[in-house]
Amino acid sequence: MQPTLQNGDEVIIQRLRSHDALQDGLYAVRGSSETFVRRIALDPTKNRISVLTDHPAYPSWNGVQRKAINVVGRVIWIGSQVW
Secondary structure (H helix, E strand, O other): OOOOOOOOOEEEEEEOOOOOOOOOEEEEEEOOOOEEEEEEEEEOOOOEEEEEOOOOOOOOEEEEEHHHOEEEEEEEEEEOOOO
């Protein structure tokens, strides 16, 4: 998620409950082997979401069904490493 997040940054995630609705924002998303942070944008007209990354080397997923993505929780705090 560079430049939004850098290697070593810490985040606090508020876990989603089954009845919580998604909003546009940063979320922890579980992949096949790891959990990563991605930006989620809602498309209410088509009942779909886009899973976006800020880093050009990684692909974004547009127009995905909500149930196809395992969203763990919303990012509520980012602590950047300062050296």
